[in-house]
Amino acid sequence: MQTILKADNIVKYFYQPEPFEVLKGVSFEAKKGEFLSVVGKSGCGKSTLLYILSTMDTDYQGNLQMNNETLTGLSQNALSRFRNEHMGFVFQFHYLLPEFTALKNVMLPALKLGKYSPKEVEERAYEKLNWMGMGDYALKRASRLSGGQQQRVAIARALVNDPAIIMGDEPTGNLDQTNTGIIFDIFMKLAKENGQTIIAVTHDKDFAAASDRIIEMSDGVIVN
Amino acid sequence: MRNLRLALDIALTHLLAKKRQTIIAMLGVTFGISMFIVMISFMQGVNQFTLDLALDGSPHVRIYNPIKNDRKSIIEQQGGPADAMYIVHHQKPKSELPKIKNGMRILRELEQWPGVQQAAPNLSTQVFYNSGSVQFAGSMIGCDILKENVMYDLENKLETGALEDLLTNPDGILLGNELAEKMNVKVGDRISISTPQGTILLMRVVGTFSFGFSAVDGMRSYATLASVQKILQKDPQYITDIVIRLEDYTQAKTLSKTLSQIYGYTAEDWETTNAAILAGEVIRNVMTFVVSLAMLVVAGFGIYNIMNMSILNKLKDIAILKATGFESGNIVSIFLLQSLIIGVLGGVLGVLTGGFFSYLISITPFPSGTGFNIETFPVLFEVKYYITGIVFGFLTTLFAGWFPARRASRVDPVDIIRG
Numbered sequence: 001m002q003t004i005l006k007a008d009n010i011v012k013y014f015y016q017p018e019p020f021e022v023l024k025g026v027s028f029e030a031k032k033g034e035f036l037s038v039v040g041k042s043g044c045g046k047s048t049l050l051y052i053l054s055t056m057d058t059d060y061q062g063n064l065q066m067n068n069e070t071l072t073g074l075s076q077n078a079l080s081r082f083r084n085e086h087m088g089f090v091f092q093f094h095y096l097l098p099e100f101t102a103l104k105n106v107m108l109p110a111l112k113l114g115k116y117s118p119k120e121v122e123e124r125a126y127e128k129l130n131w132m133g134m135g136d137y138a139l140k141r142a143s144r145l146s147g148g149q150q151q152r153v154a155i156a157r158a159l160v161n162d163p164a165i166i167m168g169d170e171p172t173g174n175l176d177q178t179n180t181g182i183i184f185d186i187f188m189k190l191a192k193e194n195g196q197t198i199i200a201v202t203h204d205k206d207f208a209a210a211s212d213r214i215i216e217m218s219d220g221v222i223v224n
Numbered sequence: 225m226r227n228l229r230l231a232l233d234i235a236l237t238h239l240l241a242k243k244r245q246t247i248i249a250m251l252g253v254t255f256g257i258s259m260f261i262v263m264i265s266f267m268q269g270v271n272q273f274t275l276d277l278a279l280d281g282s283p284h285v286r287i288y289n290p291i292k293n294d295r296k297s298i299i300e301q302q303g304g305p306a307d308a309m310y311i312v313h314h315q316k317p318k319s320e321l322p323k324i325k326n327g328m329r330i331l332r333e334l335e336q337w338p339g340v341q342q343a344a345p346n347l348s349t350q351v352f353y354n355s356g357s358v359q360f361a362g363s364m365i366g367c368d369i370l371k372e373n374v375m376y377d378l379e380n381k382l383e384t385g386a387l388e389d390l391l392t393n394p395d396g397i398l399l400g401n402e403l404a405e406k407m408n409v410k411v412g413d414r415i416s417i418s419t420p421q422g423t424i425l426l427m428r429v430v431g432t433f434s435f436g437f438s439a440v441d442g443m444r445s446y447a448t449l450a451s452v453q454k455i456l457q458k459d460p461q462y463i464t465d466i467v468i469r470l471e472d473y474t475q476a477k478t479l480s481k482t483l484s485q486i487y488g489y490t491a492e493d494w495e496t497t498n499a500a501i502l503a504g505e506v507i508r509n510v511m512t513f514v515v516s517l518a519m520l521v522v523a524g525f526g527i528y529n530i531m532n533m534s535i536l537n538k539l540k541d542i543a544i545l546k547a548t549g550f551e552s553g554n555i556v557s558i559f560l561l562q563s564l565i566i567g568v569l570g571g572v573l574g575v576l577t578g579g580f581f582s583y584l585i586s587i588t589p590f591p592s593g594t595g596f597n598i599e600t601f602p603v604l605f606e607v608k609y610y611i612t613g614i615v616f617g618f619l620t621t622l623f624a625g626w627f628p629a630r631r632a633s634r635v636d637p638v639d640i641i642r643g
C-alpha cells in the first residue's frame with residue numbers, strides 16, 4: 001500500500017523551563033487508508049508528536065513528508081492552506097469558536113477552502129453532524145454545548161473537507177462507550193471506504209486494539 | 225473576494241457577540257467626527273461671515289491722499305550742514321488738503337481699467353449730527369449715488385426711503401439706521417449738520433440704510449457730492465477718495481500696488497482695510513485643526529485599546545482558525561474589518577449628529593448688541609466637510625486597527641493550543 005505520511009528522525013526540544021528533549025528521533029510511516037492508534041504513558045510526547053505531524057508545530061529537527069512532498073520548511077501560510085485541504089485535526093481539548101453555532105464551526109474550514117458553494121457546504125456540514133449524532137444541535141451556540149457534544153462537533157469539523165489524513169488527540173476522551181463505538185466505526189469506515197488515513201492518540205485499550213496498527217511510545221521514542 | 229466575505233462574516237459575529245464594547249468604540253469615533261463637523265462648519269461660517277462683512281462694507285480698492293507727517297524739518301530743507309542734528313518738537317502736518325488732484329480724470333481712466341467693475345468718487349468728511357442740544361460725531365460721504373449703489377449694493381441695504389430721491393433733492397441725505405434711531409428721525413424729517421469748520425447745514429432725510437454693523441450704521445451718512453462740497457466750501461472738482469469695485473476681488477492687492485505707483489496716492493486694498501476682522505481667520509483655522517485632530521487621536525486610541533483587548537480575549541479563536549486553515553492575511557482581514565466597521569458606522573453616525581448640532585447652532589439666535597446685525601450664528605453647510613469627516617474617521621480606524629490586527633495574525637497557534 002502507498003505511504004502517505006512519512007516522519008524521519010524527528011527531534012523536538014522544549015527549552016522552558018530548562019532544555020528538555022521530548023522527542024528523541026521518531027521515525028514512522030502511515031499508509032493510505034490505515035487506521036493507526038498511538039498509545040503511551042501520559043507525558044511521553046504523544047501530543048507533541050501529533051502537533052508536528054499536523055504541521056502546526058514547525059520548530060523541530062528531522063523531516064516530514066506527505067505523498068513524497070516535503071512539508072518541513074514550508075511557510076506558515078502554505079502550511080495553513082495545506083492543513084485546510086489535506087488534514088483534519090481533533091484537539092485534545094476540543095476547541096470550538098464559542099460565538100458561532102455548531103453548524104458554523106463545522107462549515108468554516110469548508111467555506112475557507114471554497115471547493116463547494118455555501119449551500120453545499122451547509123449540506124455537507126449537516127451530514128457530518130448527523131454522523132456524530134449532533135444534527136439536532138446544529139444551530140446551538142458552541143459555548144452552550146456539553147464537553148462531549150463539543151468534542152463530537154470538533155470531529156465533524158475535522159471531517160468536513162474530506163481530508164486525506166485525520167488526526168485526533170484523544171478524540172473520544174470525553175465520550176461514553178456508545179458514542180466512542182459510533183465514532184470508531186465511522187473512522188474505520190472512512191479508512192476502508194474512502195482511503196482516508198486516521199491517526200488517533202488514545203488511552204482506550206479496546207479502541208487501540210480494534211485499530212489496524214498500534215504505535216507505542218515511551219519517553220520520546222517509539223518502542224513498538 | 226470569497227475570503228473577504230468569510231472574514232466579514234466572522235468579523236460581524238465577533239462584533240455582535242460583544243455589543244457593548246462595539247458601541248463604546250463606535251461612540252468614540254462618532255464623538256470625534258461630529259466634533260470635527262461642528263467645529264469646521266461653524267468656524268468656516270464665521271470666516272465666511274467676516275469675509276462678506278469686509279467685502280460688503282469696504283471698497284475693494286480705495287485711493288486717497290493721506291495726511292503725511294514725515295516731511296523734513298524746514299532747517300534741513302534749507303540745506304544746513306548734513307552731519308548736524310536737528311530737533312524740531314511737535315512738528316505739525318502741513319496745511320494740505322486731502323484732495324486728489326485731477327480726481328475726475330483719474331476716475332475716468334479707472335472706469336476703463338480692465339477688471340474694474342465700477343469706480344466712484346467720494347468726498348468724505350467728519351461731521352456732527354445735531355439732535356437738539358446733543359451732537360453725534362460721524363462721517364458724511366458725498367458720492368454719486370448711482371455709482372455708489374453698484375459699489376455697495378445700497379439698494380438692498382436700504383431700509384426706508386429711496387436712493388433716487390437723493391438725485392432730485394439737492395439737500396437730501398441717507399442716514400445709517402442706527403444713527404437715525406439715535407436722532408429719532410424718519411424719512412422726510414429735517415436734520416442739522418455741522419462741520420469741524422463750524423458751518424451748519426439743514427438737510428432732509430430721504431432714506432435709511434443698514435450695512436449690518438454699528439461702525440457704519442451708527443456713524444455714516446450719504447449725500448450728493450455737490451452738497452458735501454458746499455458744506456466744505458470746495459469747488460466741484462474736489463474729491464478725497466476714489467473707491468473701486470473689481471470683478472475679481474482677489475486681484476485687489478496687485479491692482480492697488482500698481483495704482484499707487486502710477487498715481488502717487490495711497491491705494492489700499494480691502495484686506496488691508498479689514499486686517500483687524502480678517503486676522504481671526506488664521507486663529508480659527510488652527511483651532512479647528514487642533515481640536516479635530518485631538519478628537520480623532522482620542523477616538524483612534526479608543527479603537528486601538530478595544531481591539532487589542534478583544535484580540536487578547538480571542539487568542540484561542542485565532543489559533544483555531546489558523547489550525548483549521550486560515551492564513552495570516554485572513555486573520556488581518558477579520559480584525560481590521562472589525563475596526564473599519566466600527567469606524568464607518570461611528571463615522572456615519574458622527575456625520576449625522578455633527579450635521580444636527582451644526583443645524584442647532586445655525587438656528588441659535590446671535591446675541592444682540594455685539595455690533596453685528598445677524599439673527600443667528602453663521603454656520604456653513606458644505607458637503608466636503610462631511611466627506612472629509614468620513615474619510616478621516618475611516619483613515620483613523622484603519623490606522624488604529626492595523627496594529628492589533630497584525631498582532632493577531634502573528635499568533636502561533638500551536639503555542640495556544642498546547643495550553
Ligand SMILES: Nc1ncnc2c1ncn2[C@@H]1O[C@H](COP(=O)(O)OP(=O)(O)OP(=O)(O)O)[C@@H](O)[C@H]1O
Nearest residue numbers: 014016017022041042043044045046047048049642
Ligand atoms: N509547552 C511546553 N513547554 C515545555 N514542556 C512541555 C510543553 N508541552 C509539553 N511539555 C512536556 O513535554 C512532554 C510531552 O508532553 P505531551 O503533551 O506530548 O504528552 P502526552 O504524551 O500528550 O501526554 P498526555 O497523554 O497526558 O496528553 C511532557 O513531559 C510535558 O511536560
Ligand SMILES: [Mg+2]
Nearest residue numbers: 046047092169
Ligand atoms: Mg496529550
